[in-house]
Structure formats: structure tokens, C-alpha cells
Amino acid sequence: MGTQRDTLFRYLTMLQLIPRAPQFKATTTLQALLEERGFSVELRSIQRDLEKMSLHFPLQCDKRERPYRWSFDTNFKSGLPALDTATALTLVLAEEYLQSLLPRMAVDRLGPQFDSARRFLDGLQQNGYADWARRVRAIPDGKALLPAPIRAEVWQGISDALLNRQAVDVCYLSRQKGDIRQYTLHPQGLVARHSVSYLLATVNDYDDIRQFALHRIQTLAITDIAFRPQPDFCVDAYIREGGFDYPLNEESVQLVARISPDLAWRLSETPLSEQQQLSAPGEDGRITLTATIHNDQQTLWWLTGFGARVEVIEPLSWRRALAEQARQLHDMYRDSGDT
Structure with a gap:
């Protein structure tokens, strides 16, 4: 009974390891992955097991080269475990x-x-x-742009290179230069931000981390150049230090603003930061918001979207920036011809 149970567990584990086509796993790879999970089994036994299971599951075997490569049919839909x-x-x-x-x-x-x-x-x-x-909908907070289209082979190639720690040669459309550049990239991270996905990578022999929008990668190929890891790189730290927030500087600031009651209600449920306070309503109904936040451009843009519902008091540089923007908008629309 114990042997049969072990065999069943091995079968289930093996099925979980086999990807859906066009991806595949070679029998040698499956053997190594099974050993990592505590199953010691010969290569010939794995091949026999797969052939047996292919009688009951839509498994495909590519026998054009050895070791044989296995995958599930592209349209295979597993019903395990049952949904609730x-x-x-x-x-x-x-x-x-x-x-x-x-x-x-x-x-x-x-x-x-x-x-x-x-x-x-x-x-x-x-x-x-x-x-x-x-009866079921998920809506974004704010205007959601359509995701930038990415070539299927680029998404797959970047995913594999990142997880397998491989360098890649790419042809990349430079937004600043407007032309296509060739780079050898060493993938260190992947970030989806709004409607754009970014590869975080070092370039050629440099050590600084740069961002590459995946939809601007025109071609991609695994290179023979050795992968150059960045052992100390951390995606969380990169984001926290302003990698995607266009920081004004690395310090935090205290935001003081007079806000409308509806916005105050929203921030009472979903705070702007962990260090946030909301006052009692003033005579005009407005609430004073006090919060310690990052001094980044993203927050300033967020505040701009509320228009007259927010009056920034501090920091003074933010108040001046918003006042200047309001002046420019006034000048822009003043001569619109409306009465």
C-alpha cells in the first residue's frame, strides 16, 4: 500500500511539473525536479510513467531529439482542485x-x-x-489606459531569462533617440506599472539598473555571454527608493492640506500613509489633512487630479507648484471664447 501511495504522489507531482505547450520539460529535467521533491527514480521509469499517463491525460511527447520533451496540450484545462x-x-x-x-x-x-x-x-x-x-466588475482607480502590446516571444523570453538567470540580446526602440539600439541585458527584475511592463536590467558591462519597457523590445535572443548577477539588488528597495515614483528627493515631507469632506471620507478608509491625521471639519466644512509622505512627483500629480477639492498648505514648494499650474490653466482657458 505504501509503494502504491508513493507512486501516486510521484505521478501527481510529475503532472504538476509538466507545462502547457508550447513550453515543455525534458525527461532529464523532470528527473532532477522530482529528486528535489524527494522522489528518486530512474530516467527510463519516468519515460514509462509518462507514456502510461498519456493514455489518460492529453500529454504530448516530442521525440525528435533526446531526451524526449513533454508538455500538455495547449487547450488542456485541469479541473483540480474543485472550485467554490x-x-x-x-x-x-x-x-x-x-x-x-x-x-x-x-x-x-x-x-x-x-x-x-x-x-x-x-x-x-x-x-x-x-x-x-x-453583478461582478473590477474597475480601476482613475483612468486606465490599454496595456501596451508586447510580442508573445518577448514576454516568454524575458520570463525565462529572468527565472533562469540568463543574459539576452535585444533590439530596443529608444524613446529618447527614436531609433533602434542593440543591447545585451542582464535581467534583474520585472515590474508591471499601470499599463506598461518594465524589465529591470543592467546593460552590457555596466552595473547600474535601467528600465526597459517590454513593448519596445523588437527582438530577443538568449546570448552566450555569461549572466552578470546583482546579488544585492532588491526590487522592493528599488521601488521604495523612488525607481518608479520620479522622486523630488529621497526625504519624506509633511503634507498639510485642506480637503473636501468627500475626499476626507475616502482617506479615512484608505489612508494616504500610515502617519496620517484628519481634523474635525472647519466652519467651511473642509478638513485639514496632515500626513508624512514621500517627496515624489507621483504624489504631487495625484493631488493635482483633485483640483479645487484640495488646497495644499505645506510643503510650500508644492503649494507654489500647484499655484503656478493653476495660473497656467487659467491663462490657457481664459481666451477659450466661452461666455
């Missing part, structure tokens, strides 16, 4: 949210899971869920 209502609704919300954040081919990778969730909910019509599709 809460998980299915969460997956539907996740799909809607991710569609405004990640490139299409990245969301498509989860297509079978999303399809399973929709089918599960569709199957509950007799239980009062017939109109679930009209």
Missing part, C-alpha cells in the same frame, strides 16, 4: 483587473483558470446565479 463560489468570483474579478494591468498574453496564460471559473458560475444557474456576469 468565492474562489470563482475572485478569479473573475482578478481577470478583469489584470486586463488593465498586464499585457494580453500574460493574462491569457491564466485563461484556463478563468474559463473554469466562468463555467463553474454558469453551472450554478439553477441556484440563482444566472445573472452573475451582470
